Amino acid sequence: MGREGWMGAIGQIIAEAGEAIDRRRLREGTNAYCVHSPDGASLQFAMPLLVRRPLPDGIDARGADGAVWAIIEAVKGAACTDTRLRPLGALDTERPARYAGGIEPVTLVHSDAAIGSELWKPDEENMFLPDGLHCTARGAVPYPGPPEGRAIREISETVAALAEGIGEVMRRLPVGDLAAAATLSLDQKLLRAHLPSMGLVCFIGDGTLPARSYTRFRQHHRVAGPKEGVHIPFLCPEGIGPIEIELPASGRRITGLGIRRREVLAIAGSNAQGKTTLLNAIRAGEDDHAAGDGRELVVTVRGARTAEAGGQHLSSADVSLFFGSLPPGMSGTPKAAFGQGSGSMTMAVQVGAAAREGAPLLLIDEDRAAANLLVRSTLQEEDVTPLAEILAKRRDAIGETACIVATSSLDSLIARADRIMVLRGHGAGAIAPAAFRAAYLEYLEQCTQMAEKEQGR
Ligand SMILES: Nc1ncnc2c1ncn2[C@@H]1O[C@H](COP(=O)(O)OP(=O)(O)OP(=O)(O)O)[C@@H](O)[C@H]1O
Incomplete structure (x- = not known):
């Protein structure tokens, strides 16, 4: 067998690694593979493992991903000192930095978004089921040679030893640590589910x-x-109206900012x-975060949208919330526009869709926005109503969002x-909106006086 031949040896590795392999979830080529690295110096592998050690009694299974996180991070922490775990960080290869994603610390416990899939963290590949911890171990070892008897045995032993090492880290971990991590995860999940009944779409804990x-x-953020280094904690200012809530799983009372529906x-x-x-x-x-992430007390309902300037091709796009007529070069109507959308038109589609579809939350960042969709300029045509005016004159158009x-x-x-x-x-x-409006009005009056003075000169 040649370089490519290692995939052909997967069946033998699985057979020799025995009990350690999670045969039920095994998908050859996806979570079970062995490949010769491009530089030829190492063998990269992935293997679904089953550590027959169930979630300890007393830990609420709804927060099990938190416990999985605690185990995975403890395993990463032990990788440098436990020879069985070193392959996870490719620590015995010539280029550990290249493959070290396997032991990169992660503080994300759960996300519905497809982010960080190359990192080792709780997800559908790494979870507790009633028979124990199911996890997919990825790593690299120095190239053991062609996929023949001795080399295959070496890799099989490496995989079996990994499962053993993970099991041992699990055994050593205090149940209290697992329980705390699970409870923190559950607090976030339950609070997210409770937010709507509290009239909130987000809570940012002090x-x-x-x-x-x-x-x-x-x-990715x-x-x-x-x-x-220097990191200033968020504290909800008095003028904004901090609220106190009880975290549903731990019963801990915390204060912070509740963003209202x-x-x-x-x-x-x-x-x-x-x-x-x-x-x-x-x-x-x-997402749900682990202790130490810094965002473990930020909980947002799912389904938030962002709107930003773009420039995509529009096909029957509804821009009627902002545009009364279409600019030259576009065809159709404001309710069904066709053509190459401008930056502001693309953003108009996103805001309109969020409002129409009842998205709970819309996030707009000036840095990425089309400013001419947000505020009026002197040159703007009557047919475009920027967001500031929509909010002033027909707030209902934004619906529930x-x-x-x-x-x-x-x-x-x-x-x-x-x-x-x-x-x-x-x-x-905080600034009271009325105080801000008064200051803004004063500024506009100063501008008017200055303009009048200049005209009179
Ligand atoms: N609470 C915080 N503590 C410490 N550093 C922070 C904090 N919040 C943000 N930073 C840092 O400050 C810098 C600027 O942050 P950010 O880009 O969010 O600012 P901004 O107000 O959006 O800026 P701009 O108006 O220029 O777009 C970043 O390097 C960020 O990591």
Whole structure:
């Protein structure tokens, strides 16, 4: 057998590794494979394992993914010192950094989004079932040679030893740690389910650490870990109206910001104060996080949408919420537009769809938005109604959807918000909407006086 031949040896490896293999979930080529690495120096593998050790008694199975997380992270932590676990981080190969995704720490416990699939974390490949822990181990070892007797035996032993090592880490882990991780996960799941009956779409607990640190393996904010160094915790300002809630599984009482159904919340502030970061944390609240992530007390109902400027081809797209007529080059009607959509038109489609389909939450970040869809400019035609005016004159058009807008410069949009949170030095403060409107009016009056003076000159 040659280089490719290792896949042909999978059956033999499975047979020799025996009890350790999770035969029920085995899918050759997907979660069970052996391939010679492109540089020829190592053999990469994946194998579904079954560790016959059930979830300890007293742990609520609804939070089992939290316990799986605690086990996986403990295994990663032991990989450097336990020779059986070293293959998970490719630690004996020439290029461990390339394959180290297997031992990269993760603080994401559950996400419905397809993120971080290359990382080892609780998911449909890594879970508790009544017969024990089912997990798919991925790793790499130095190339053992062609897939023949001795090399096949070596890999089979490596796989069996991995299952043994994982089982031992599990045995050593205090049940209290597993229970705490499961309860934290369950708190988030249950709170998410309770939010609608509380009239909320999101809750951000005081103490939340929203900023992220990105690594080679965790490039997306939803899977990235907490920022290292100075990290300012979120504290709901008094002026915004903090609420106290009881976490459903642990019974712990916590305070924070509850974002209400149908409200418009502005996250305002100057440059680089953390607006996008907080918006991202709100979106990430759809996921469950482990202790230490920093977002474990941010819980958001599922189904939040984002709207941003684009430029996609539109085919029967409804832009009628904003556009009374179509610009040149487009065909159809505002309710069914065809053609190459502009940045603002693409965004109009997204906002319109969120409102029509009753999305619970719409997130808009000035950084990525078409500003001319949000606020009016002097040059804007009558036929376009920007969001600020829709909110002022026909709020019902946005339907059930709560809207969070992160912005620093769109004053006329901030003026339409029900609540205004202002970030300064990464900390949260509040401005009463009436006070903001008064300040904005004063500014507009100053502009008018200046213009009149210049005209009179
Ligand atoms: N609570 C926090 N503690 C520490 N650092 C933070 C915090 N929030 C955000 N940061 C960091 O501040 C920087 C700017 O954050 P962000 O991009 O969210 O700001 P912004 O207000 O959206 O900026 P801009 O208006 O320029 O788009 C980032 O490096 C981010 O990691």
